[in-house]
Amino acid sequence: MDDEIYVLHARVCKSLSSPLRLRILDLLRDGERSVSELVSLTGVSQPNLSLQLRFLWDNGVLERTRMGTAVRYRVAHPEIFEAIDIFRTILAKKLAREHQLTRRGTPR
Structure with a gap:
């Protein structure tokens, strides 16, 4: 089970x-x-968008519904947004820190 969850996590x-x-x-x-x-x-x-949607669908991130010739996509697990938001918070702090260090190193 542990190996399986690591594989899914990586995907x-x-x-x-x-x-x-x-x-x-x-x-x-x-x-x-x-x-x-x-x-x-x-x-x-x-074609490019469809390729990306297919990748997300194949990896279980999206679900889709066919309505005639149209296909509609939705997020399979809304909790994915919590993970994305955590990453964004971390990255925003990292960028702010780098910006702060850059400004300190720049003569005023």
């Missing part, structure tokens, strides 16, 4: 390693969206 983290995939997840915070909505909101091509 989810890999899903979060793309700026575009993180942007897609942000757009899904308020609920499900269609592929065409996501194309419009991201400005990326439909």
Whole structure:
């Protein structure tokens, strides 16, 4: 069981390693969206977006519903946003610290 959870953990983290995939997840915070909505909101091509959505779906981050020819995506586990927000908090602190150190090293 432990090895299995490590593998799943790594797969989810890999899903979060793309700026575009993180942007897609942000757009899904308020609920499900269609592929065409996501194309419009991201400005990326439909094939590229579909590839990223498939990656997130394959790794269990997203669920999807087919409605005729349309496909709608939603986050499989809303708790993923807690993890994303924790990472953002850590990274914001890191950036602020680096900025502070840079300013100290720069003559005024």
